[in-house]
Amino acid sequence: MKPPKKPPRMLHVTSARHLTPNMIRVTLHSDEIKEMDGGCAGANCKLFLPQPDQSQDDFAAQLIDGPRPDVRTYTVRHIRPERGEMDIDFVDHGDTGPASAWARGATVGSFCGFAGPGLVKLTEFYADHYLVVADMSALPVAAATLEALPKDAVGDAFFEIIHPDDAQFIAAPIGIRQHWLVHPNAQVSSLQLVEQVKAWDWPKGVVQTCIAGESGVIKALRNYISNDRQAPKNDCYISGYWKIGLIEDEHQQMKRNEG
Ligand SMILES: Cc1cc2nc3c(=O)[nH]c(=O)nc-3n(C[C@H](O)[C@H](O)[C@H](O)COP(=O)(O)OP(=O)(O)OC[C@H]3O[C@@H](n4cnc5c(N)ncnc54)[C@H](O)[C@@H]3O)c2cc1C
Structure with a gap:
């Protein structure tokens, strides 16, 4: 029992x-x-x-x-x-x-x-390059992950914030470039994170990701990363954290329906 x-x-x-x-x-x-x-x-x-x-x-x-x-x-x-x-x-x-x-x-x-708490998302760091993408709801997971990376880690982190002053200090390794993009109205969908990732010069070697944010954006990123880039699932944390127009219970139900 x-x-x-x-x-x-x-x-x-x-x-x-x-x-x-x-x-x-x-x-x-x-x-x-x-x-x-x-x-x-x-x-x-x-x-x-x-x-x-x-x-x-x-x-x-x-x-x-x-x-x-x-x-x-x-x-x-x-x-x-x-x-x-x-x-x-x-x-x-x-x-x-x-x-x-x-x-x-x-x-x-x-x-x-x-x-809780549940499990920490990324605990093993073995990548040649790291790709971190987050809107403001995912800044906490992105920042905690960046702060846990090995000091010699390299890669890029793309953040979407509402106001330029929403940029915050993150003690990431020096080899991680941080890009702060502004999108003033989170209720209006934005594709700039998707565009940035598609324009990213996908490096050779192992790429580990920590990607989270609005579900519409995440869906587009997941399609790109798994279909176009064929990145192995085990190397990628990628998760929808909220959805425009839905409260959390509705969003969770939508995710369960989508499997
Ligand atoms: C694993 C996980 C970790 C998360 N960690 C964090 C975290 O640390 N900090 C954090 O802020 N969020 C985090 N989120 C997202 C958070 O759970 C949702 O944003 C949640 O909907 C907020 O609940 P609420 O009661 O404020 O709004 P709800 O009652 O769920 O929604 C009310 C309305 O607000 C809208 N809305 C919800 N979230 C946002 C948003 N971020 N921006 C603009 N509109 C929004 C909804 O679309 C809806 O129309 C996390 C989600 C997951 C799945």
């Missing part, structure tokens, strides 16, 4: 601020983070979001007894187990989604539920 699922852990906000104009960094604390793996930056997790004005006692009971609150997928950007802290970076895309709205309103003492 399967053991009963552990209820999500309750985390408390110790700081919330705009890191850049369209990215909110929320620092969360719990003694249970002290037990977590210090190497899980870049892994995804599930955040369980309270209703605005819901009391912590009411939310704690809901996490155990249901009904299931709004749940959204995010990336552990940094973890400091010794302090029981982790940072999660939220794209600020307004109040339409419960996660973005929660992060916009988060202040010291705000709370949410947490499950």
Whole structure:
């Protein structure tokens, strides 16, 4: 018999601020983070979001007894187990989604539920060249991956941000060229990341990728990389993180339907 699922852990906000104009960094604390793996930056997790004005006692009971609150997928950007802290970076895309709205309103003492983390996406680095592509939702996974690369890694990283000031410092190896492209309205699809990758002088040797972002863009990139470039699946992390016009549950359902 399967053991009963552990209820999500309750985390408390110790700081919330705009890191850049369209990215909110929320620092969360719990003694249970002290037990977590210090190497899980870049892994995804599930955040369980309270209703605005819901009391912590009411939310704690809901996490155990249901009904299931709004749940959204995010990336552990940094973890400091010794302090029981982790940072999660939220794209600020307004109040339409419960996660973005929660992060916009988060202040010291705000709370949410947490499950995870999952597995870190890229753990073995053996490429001759690296290709990293991310919109703002995937900046956390891209940055964590770039920061974990061997110091002598070479390649290119293409980022699409909403405003020039959304560019952030990433401690990537010196051999990784960083290209910051601006697309001011994420609700309007943009093909510039696809164009950049198609124009990339695909090098000889092994290419490992870390590619994530809006699902329409990712579909086009996946087609190009697997069909035109015939890159082996095992060398490529490539994943749709959200989709224009769909909330996360609808997007996940769409991905399941597509297999
Ligand atoms: C493995 C994984 C890791 C992820 N990590 C992160 C992360 O670290 N940081 C992060 O910000 N996101 C991350 N995402 C994306 C995030 O889960 C989605 O953006 C999610 O839809 C946000 O939930 P919400 O409640 O704010 O909006 P929803 O209720 O899901 O959607 C409401 C509306 O907002 C739109 N929308 C959703 N996301 C965006 C966006 N980024 N920009 C503009 N419009 C949007 C939707 O299309 C919809 O119309 C990750 C996704 C996956 C699968």
